[in-house]
Amino acid sequence: MSNSKISIRNYSLRYSDGVQALKNVSLEIHANAINVLFGPSGGGKSSLLRSINRLIDLADVDETSGQILFNGVNILDKEMPVSQLRRKIGMVFSRPIPLPKSIFENVAFGLRVAGENDPAVLHSKVEEALKQAYLWEEVYDRLDDPGISISGGQQQRLCLARVLALEPEVIMLDEPTSALDPVTTARIESFLQEIKDRITVIIAPHNMSQSARVADYATFFLQGELIEVGAGSKLFVNPQDQRTQDYVEGRFG
Amino acid sequence: MSNQSSHTATQVRKAKDGIGYTLIHIISFFTLLPVLGIIFYIVANGAPTITWDFLTSMPTDGMRAGGILPAIVGTLYLTIGTAVFSVPLGVAAGIYLAEYAPQNIWTRFIRIAIISLAGIPSVVYGLFGLGMFVLFLKLGNSILAASLTLSIMTLPTIISTTEEALRVVPERFRVVCASLGASKWQGIRKIILPEAMPGILTGVILGLERAAGETAPILFTGATFFLPHLPSSPLDATMALPYHIFVISTQVPGMPLQIQFGSVLVLLVFVLVMNLSATTIRTRARRNRQW
Ligand SMILES: Nc1ncnc2c1ncn2[C@@H]1O[C@H](COP(=O)(O)OP(=O)(O)O)[C@@H](O)[C@H]1O
Ligand SMILES: [Mg+2]
Numbered sequence: 144m145s146n147s148k149i150s151i152r153n154y155s156l157r158y159s160d161g162v163q164a165l166k167n168v169s170l171e172i173h174a175n176a177i178n179v180l181f182g183p184s185g186g187g188k189s190s191l192l193r194s195i196n197r198l199i200d201l202a203d204v205d206e207t208s209g210q211i212l213f214n215g216v217n218i219l220d221k222e223m224p225v226s227q228l229r230r231k232i233g234m235v236f237s238r239p240i241p242l243p244k245s246i247f248e249n250v251a252f253g254l255r256v257a258g259e260n261d262p263a264v265l266h267s268k269v270e271e272a273l274k275q276a277y278l279w280e281e282v283y284d285r286l287d288d289p290g291i292s293i294s295g296g297q298q299q300r301l302c303l304a305r306v307l308a309l310e311p312e313v314i315m316l317d318e319p320t321s322a323l324d325p326v327t328t329a330r331i332e333s334f335l336q337e338i339k340d341r342i343t344v345i346i347a348p349h350n351m352s353q354s355a356r357v358a359d360y361a362t363f364f365l366q367g368e369l370i371e372v373g374a375g376s377k378l379f380v381n382p383q384d385q386r387t388q389d390y391v392e393g394r395f396g
Numbered sequence: 397m398s399n400q401s402s403h404t405a406t407q408v409r410k411a412k413d414g415i416g417y418t419l420i421h422i423i424s425f426f427t428l429l430p431v432l433g434i435i436f437y438i439v440a441n442g443a444p445t446i447t448w449d450f451l452t453s454m455p456t457d458g459m460r461a462g463g464i465l466p467a468i469v470g471t472l473y474l475t476i477g478t479a480v481f482s483v484p485l486g487v488a489a490g491i492y493l494a495e496y497a498p499q500n501i502w503t504r505f506i507r508i509a510i511i512s513l514a515g516i517p518s519v520v521y522g523l524f525g526l527g528m529f530v531l532f533l534k535l536g537n538s539i540l541a542a543s544l545t546l547s548i549m550t551l552p553t554i555i556s557t558t559e560e561a562l563r564v565v566p567e568r569f570r571v572v573c574a575s576l577g578a579s580k581w582q583g584i585r586k587i588i589l590p591e592a593m594p595g596i597l598t599g600v601i602l603g604l605e606r607a608a609g610e611t612a613p614i615l616f617t618g619a620t621f622f623l624p625h626l627p628s629s630p631l632d633a634t635m636a637l638p639y640h641i642f643v644i645s646t647q648v649p650g651m652p653l654q655i656q657f658g659s660v661l662v663l664l665v666f667v668l669v670m671n672l673s674a675t676t677i678r679t680r681a682r683r684n685r686q687w
Contacts, residue, residue, distance in 0.1 A: 196575065198571060198574060198575055200574075201570065201571060201574060225574075226577045226578070226579055227577070229574065229575055229576065229577045230576075230577040233575070233576075234575045236568075236571075236572070236575075240568050240569070240571075240572050241686075242569060242572060242573070242587055243569070243587065243590075243591055243685075243686035243687055244587075252573075252576055252578070252586070253576035253577055253578075255586075256573075256576065256577055256578040256579070256582045256586070257577055289686050290686075291686050291687075305576065306576075309576070309577065
C-alpha cells in the first residue's frame with residue numbers, strides 16, 4: 144500500500160460559462176506510482192490536472208469548492224505561492240509547445256525564472272535534464288537552435304526535459320502522446336515507468352490502450368463525475384460500475 | 397460527357413480568374429501612379445539642391461539661400477522628444493490593456509476613447525497643446541511643449557499597436573510560462589514582449605513618422621519661423637522641416653524653387669526611411685517568427 148501524494152477532497156469546479164467541469168470529486172493520487180485519469184473527452188480530466196497546479200487561475204472560473212492537499216497543504220488556498228507549486232508539480236501538454244527560444248533556453252527557462260543565473264549551474268542542469276529525457280544525444284551539438292527546429296517527438300521530450308530540470312515531485316501529462324508516433328510514445332511510456340520511483344506521475348492518456356498499459360492506479364471520469372477508481376490491474380479487467388465497463392469495452396466514447 | 401463539361405467549366409472559371417487578377421494588377425498600378433509620380437517629381441527637382449552644405453549650414457539671406465540645418469535638427473529633436481514621452485507611456489498602456497486590464501465596460505470605454513483620439517484632426521492637438529502645455533503649464537513656445545503635444549497625438553497609435561502585437565502572441569506561451577513557475581510579469585517580459593517587439597516597434601516608428609511630418613500640432617506649441625542659431629535647451633522654440641516647408645512655400649516672397657524642392661525631399665527621405673525600417677522590421681520578424 145503506497146502513500147498518498149495528493150489528496151483531492153470534494154472538489155468541484157464550474158467555469159464562468161456555466162459548465163460544471165467537476166462535481167464533488169474525491170481522489171487520492173498515489174506517490175511513486177503512475178496515476179491514470181481516463182474517460183471520454185469532456186469528462187473533466189484536463190480541468191482536474193490544471194487545478195492541481197493552479198493553472199486553472201488563467202482560465203475563466205466561476206467557482207471552485209473542496210480541497211486539494213499537496214504534502215498536506217491546501218493548494219487552493221489564495222495564499223498559496225503558485226510559482227513554487229508549479230515548479231514542484233510539472234506539466235506536459237498534449238501538443239509539444241516549445242517556447243520561441245533555443246533548445247537550451249527552453250530547458251533553462253524554468254530555472255532562470257526561479258532565480259538561477261549562474262551559467263555553469265544552468266549548463267549542468269540543462270544537460271542533466273536533457274539526458275534524463277533521452278534527448279541529449281540528439282541535440283547536444285545544436286543547443287542554440289530554435290526549439291521548434293527539432294521533430295515533434297523530440298519537441299515533446301524537450302518539454303519533458305524542461306519540466307525535469309526543475310526537479311519536480313510530481314509530473315502531470317495531459318494526453319502527452321496524442322500527436323506522437325508509436326516509437327516515441329513507447330519511449331515516453333517506458334520513461335514514465337523509470338521515473339515513477341522518484342517522481343509521482345499523473346497522466347490523462349488520449350486512448351484506452353495507453354491507459355491500460357501504464358496505470359498503477361486508474362480513475363474513470365464521466366461528465367465531471369468520478370465514476371470508479373482502482374488499481375490498474377483490476378479496473379480494466381474487472382470494472383465494478385456498468386458505465387466503466389461500457390467504456391472499457393469500447394461501447395461508448 | 398458530364399466529365400468533359402465540368403472540365404470546360406473549370407477552364408472557363410480559370411480564365412475568368414486570370415482576367416480578374418490582371419485587372420486588379422492594372423488597377424493597383426494606376427492607383428500607385430500618382431504616388432510614384434509625386435515622388436519622382438520631387439526627387440528630380442530636389443536632388444540637385446541636396447549638397448553637404450545644404451544639409452549642414454544655416455539659412456542666409458532671409459532663408460532664400462544657405463542650408464536648412466536648424467529645420468533638420470529641430471525635426472530630429474521633436475521626434476526624439478516625442479519618443480521619450482510617448483514610447484514608455486504608450487507601450488506600458490498597451491501592455492496593461494492587453495495583459496492585465498479586466499474586460500469590462502470601463503476598459504471598453506478606454507479602447508473607444510483611444511480609437512477616437514486617433515481620428516482627431518492634428519490641428520485640434522495643436523490647440524490643445526497650446527492651452528495645456530504652452531499656456532497652462534507655462535512651458536512657452538518650446539521643443540518640450542511641442543514634443544508633449546506630438547506625444548499625445550502619437551500615443552493612440554502606439555497603445556493600439558502594442559496591444560494588438562501582444563494579443564497575436566499565442567495564449568499557449570503564457571500557459572507554458574506559468575506552468576514552469578514564471579510569474580505573469582516574468583512570462584510577459586521574457587517571452588511575450590520579445591515576441592511582440594517587432595510589432596510594437598513598427599507601431600512606434602509609424603507613430604513617430606506621423607509626428608515628424610505634422611505641422612499643425614507644432615504650429616502653436618514650439619515651431620518658429622526662423623532661428624539664427626540651433627536651439628540650446630528644451631525650452632527653446634525650434635525650426636522644423638514641415639513648418640519650414642510651409643513657411644518658405646507661402647510666406648517668403650522671391651523664394652527660390654530649388655530650396656523648396658530640396659527641403660521637401662529631405663522631409664520625404666526622413667519619413668520614407670522610417671517607413672522602410674518599419675516594413676523591414678515587420679517582414680524580417682514574420683520570417684523569423686517561431687509560431
Ligand atoms: N477554459 C474553459 N472554459 C470553459 N469551459 C471549459 C474550459 N475548459 C474546459 N471546459 C469545459 O469543461 C468540461 C471538461 O473539460 P476538460 O476538463 O477539458 O475534460 P477532458 O480533459 O476530460 O476532455 C468540458 O465540458 C469543457 O467544454
Ligand atoms: Mg482533456
